[in-house]
Amino acid sequence: MQIPSPLRPLARTIGRRLFGYILPGRRVYDPSTTGTYRLDREFVVPNGQNIFDPAVFGVYDLASEIVMSKAEAPDKQPLNLDICCKQTQIHRRQSARTLDADRNHVALRSLERGTGICLDACSPRPVPIVKQTIQQLGYTYKAIDISPAVPEVQREDLQQLSFADNTIAQILSVDTLEHVPDYKLGLREMHRVLMPEGLAVIHLPIYYFDKPEGEPIRPGVDPWEHTRYFSAREVIAAAIAAGFILMRAQFCLDYGALVAVLAKPKPTAVGPAGA
Numbered sequence: 001m002q003i004p005s006p007l008r009p010l011a012r013t014i015g016r017r018l019f020g021y022i023l024p025g026r027r028v029y030d031p032s033t034t035g036t037y038r039l040d041r042e043f044v045v046p047n048g049q050n051i052f053d054p055a056v057f058g059v060y061d062l063a064s065e066i067v068m069s070k071a072e073a074p075d076k077q078p079l080n081l082d083i084c085c086k087q088t089q090i091h092r093r094q095s096a097r098t099l100d101a102d103r104n105h106v107a108l109r110s111l112e113r114g115t116g117i118c119l120d121a122c123s124p125r126p127v128p129i130v131k132q133t134i135q136q137l138g139y140t141y142k143a144i145d146i147s148p149a150v151p152e153v154q155r156e157d158l159q160q161l162s163f164a165d166n167t168i169a170q171i172l173s174v175d176t177l178e179h180v181p182d183y184k185l186g187l188r189e190m191h192r193v194l195m196p197e198g199l200a201v202i203h204l205p206i207y208y209f210d211k212p213e214g215e216p217i218r219p220g221v222d223p224w225e226h227t228r229y230f231s232a233r234e235v236i237a238a239a240i241a242a243g244f245i246l247m248r249a250q251f252c253l254d255y256g257a258l259v260a261v262l263a264k265p266k267p268t269a270v271g272p273a274g275a
Contacts, residue, residue: 081209081232081251088253101255104130107174107203110248110261113137116169116195121158122176124149130172139170158186163193171200177235178204178226187242194264200244206232206258209251232258 092098100106104127111118111134118139120130126143134141144156156162158173158180171190177183190200208214208231215229235258236246244262251258 081253082211085209085253085256089256092254099254101252103174103203103257106250106252106257107172107201107259108133110201110250110259111137111170111172112199114139114169116140117142117167118170118172119144119168119193121171121173121190122146122156123174124153126150126152130174134172158189161189161193165192166195168193169195169198171198171202173200173202173204175204177202178224178228178230181227183227183235184238184242187239187244190262191243191264196264196266198264199247200262200264201259202235202239202262203257203259204230204235206230206235206251206256208232209253209258230258236260 108130115138118134118137118141120126120134120141120143122145123130123143124145124147126141131141131143143153144158144161145153146155146157148155158176159182171194173190177186180186194200205226207229210233211231213234214231217226217228232249232251236249239260239262240246243264245265246260247263248261249258250260
């Protein structure tokens with residue numbers, strides 16, 4: 001018998017609750033309707049707003065759609081950096097001692113000495129410490145931005161750079177990709193213009209670390225004009241798909257950021273036919 005459309009949500013709710021009685025201590029996780037889980041109750045939130053409470057639940061099995069409490073879960077669970085991040089940020093708020101969370105300081109520590117052009121991608125107005133450090137490392141400093149604030153900055157779209165292939169020695173990108181509509185195309189353009197064995201150091205805000213994919217921005221919620229709530233895993237995967245080799249990945253759990261050092265490998269030599 002087919003359930004009439006208006007009654008289907010009610011039928012699903014009844015079914016979930018009956019299933020909860022059949023399997024005490026467990027709940028079926030319905031990502032279209034259910035939000036924060038607690039052992040004694042269930043909160044319902046609007047579609048698309050899924051909240052997972054790591055303080056109560058340890059395991060969500062994608063195949064069975066069953067969420068187990070920590071008491072039921074296996075003793076040995078894989079480390080989840082998103083749960084660690086919550087604990088880290090609580091500690092940061094409560095501790096008198098904090099680490100340097102200046103985005104430019106953190107990113108600049110990953111730059112190596114060298115020669116050639118180092119792109120500051122992107123910065124509408126050069127930051128003195130960034131320009132000075134890049135020049136002290138031996139590079140020619142070149143700032144780019146889609147909306148330059150001063151003549152020193154060259155107008156460029158990270159999704160369509162004007163530089164020729166293999167002409168840039170290093171790229172420093174601090175909190176830029178989260179503003180680029182197609183960040184994957186931006187990564188491919190960085191890869192294209194870098195010289196072989198050149199490095200791109202990217203720093204960007206991260207909302208998730210272990211989650212396979214991030215989330216689209218909810219309209220009217222984000223005040224910084226970001227294009228996406230990024231996951232570290234998806235950014236790293238996109239960089240590898242663009243042709244980069246991941247050299248280092250620093251997870252800044254205390255303030256929610258990823259620093260990735262990406263290398264462009266030398267082209268693979270093609271031997272003679274039949275070799």
